[in-house]
Amino acid sequence: MNGGVGGAYGAGKAGTANDPISILTKPHVILRLLCWVFSIVVFGCIGSEGWMKDKCLYNNDINACNFGTGIGVIAFLGSLCLLITDIMFNNISSIKVRRRAVIADMAFSAGMAFMWFVTFCYLSDSWRKSPYPKHGYGVNNLRGAIAFSFFSIPVWAGCIFFAFTRYKQGADTAFVTSGFEGDTGMPGAAPYTSYPDGPEMNEGYQEPPFSANQKDMAPGGPGFQQQAY
Numbered sequence: 001m002n003g004g005v006g007g008a009y010g011a012g013k014a015g016t017a018n019d020p021i022s023i024l025t026k027p028h029v030i031l032r033l034l035c036w037v038f039s040i041v042v043f044g045c046i047g048s049e050g051w052m053k054d055k056c057l058y059n060n061d062i063n064a065c066n067f068g069t070g071i072g073v074i075a076f077l078g079s080l081c082l083l084i085t086d087i088m089f090n091n092i093s094s095i096k097v098r099r100r101a102v103i104a105d106m107a108f109s110a111g112m113a114f115m116w117f118v119t120f121c122y123l124s125d126s127w128r129k130s131p132y133p134k135h136g137y138g139v140n141n142l143r144g145a146i147a148f149s150f151f152s153i154p155v156w157a158g159c160i161f162f163a164f165t166r167y168k169q170g171a172d173t174a175f176v177t178s179g180f181e182g183d184t185g186m187p188g189a190a191p192y193t194s195y196p197d198g199p200e201m202n203e204g205y206q207e208p209p210f211s212a213n214q215k216d217m218a219p220g221g222p223g224f225q226q227q228a229y
Contacts, residue, residue, distance in 0.1 A: 020087075023086065023087055026086070027158075027162060028086065028158075028159060028162035028163070028166070029083070029086050029087075031155055031158045031159050031162065032079055032082055032083045032086060032159065033083065034155045035075060035079040035112070035152065035155050035156060035159065036075075036076060036079040036080060036083060038075075038148045038151055038152045038155060039071075039072045039073070039075035039076040039079060039152070040072070040076060041144065041145070041148045042068060042069075042071070042072040042075075042119075042145050042148050042149055042152070043068070043069045043071075043072030043073055043076070044072075045141035045142070045144045045145040045148075046065055046068045046069050046072070046141070046142075046145050047069060048138075048141060049137065049138030049140075049141040049142070050065050050068075050069075050138060050141060050142060050145065051065060052133065052134075052137060052138065057130060057133050057137075057138055057142055058123060058126035058127055058130055058142065059126045059127070059129045059130040059131075060130075061126050064122055064123060064126040067119065067122060068119055068122070068123055068145055068149070071115050071116065071119045071149075074112075074115075075112055075115075075116070075152065075156075078108055078112065082105055082108065082159075085101055085105075089101070095170070098170065099167070099170055102163055102166050102167045102170065103167065105159065105163040105166075106160055106163040106164055106167065109156050109157075109159040109160045109163055110156075110160050112152075112156045113152075113153055113156035113157045113159075113160060116149055116150075116152040116153045116156060117153050119149045120146065120149040120150045120153065123145060123146045123149060124146055127142060127143070127146060
C-alpha cells in the first residue's frame with residue numbers, strides 16, 4: 001500500500017502541493033507551534049535569570065534548574081521535529097510510515113505532557129521553599145518558567161487528542177472500499193453469468209458416450225447376437 005494514498009491519517013493525497021497557509025492554520029500545527037514557543041520561554045527564563053553566582057534561585061536546588069532547562073530543550077527539539085513532520089506529511093506516500101509518524105506523535109506528546117506536569121510540580125515546590133531573591137532579581141523569569149510549564153500541559157494534551165483523531169481516521173480509512181461492482185456483495189468481483197438457454201444450449205449439447213453402442217447391443221437391435229448354447 002505505497003503510493004496513491006488519499007486522505008489517510010488526516011492528510012491529503014500523497015504528492016499534492018503543500019500550501020503553507022493551510023498547513024499552519026491546522027489546529028494540531030498551531031498547538032505544535034505553541035509547544036515550541038512555550039519550551040523556549042521555559043528554558044530561556046531559567047537560563048537567563050534562574051541563576052545567581054552559580055546558585056539556582058529555586059531554593060538553591062541545582063537539579064531544579066537543570067531539570068526545567070532539560071525538559072525545555074527536549075520539548076523544543078521534539079516539537080520542532082514533529083512540526084517538520086507535519087509540514088512534510090502530505091509527501092509521505094506510504095500508509096505504514098504515516099501510521100508510525102502518528103503513533104510517534106501520540107507517544108511523544110503523552111510523555112511530554114507528563115514531564116511538564118512533573119516540571120511544574122518540581123519548580124513550584126522549589127520556588128515555594130525559596131527565599132525571596134535579593135532586590136527581586138529574576139522573580140518574573142522564575143515565575144514565568146513555572147507558569148509556562150503549567151501552560152504546556154494542556155497544550156501537549158491537545159496534541160495527544162489530535163494525534164489520536166488522526167490515527168482513528170487512518171484506521172477507519174483502511175476498511176473503506178473503493179467501490180462495488182454488480183450485486184455480488186464482494187468488492188471488485190465480477191457479476192455472475194446466467195446459464196445459456198434456447199438454441200445455444202442445444203448446439204453445445206453432446207450425447208453421452210456409449211449411448212449408440214447400447215442401442216445396437218439391445219435385444220432386437222442390429223448389433224445384437226444371441227449366444228448359442
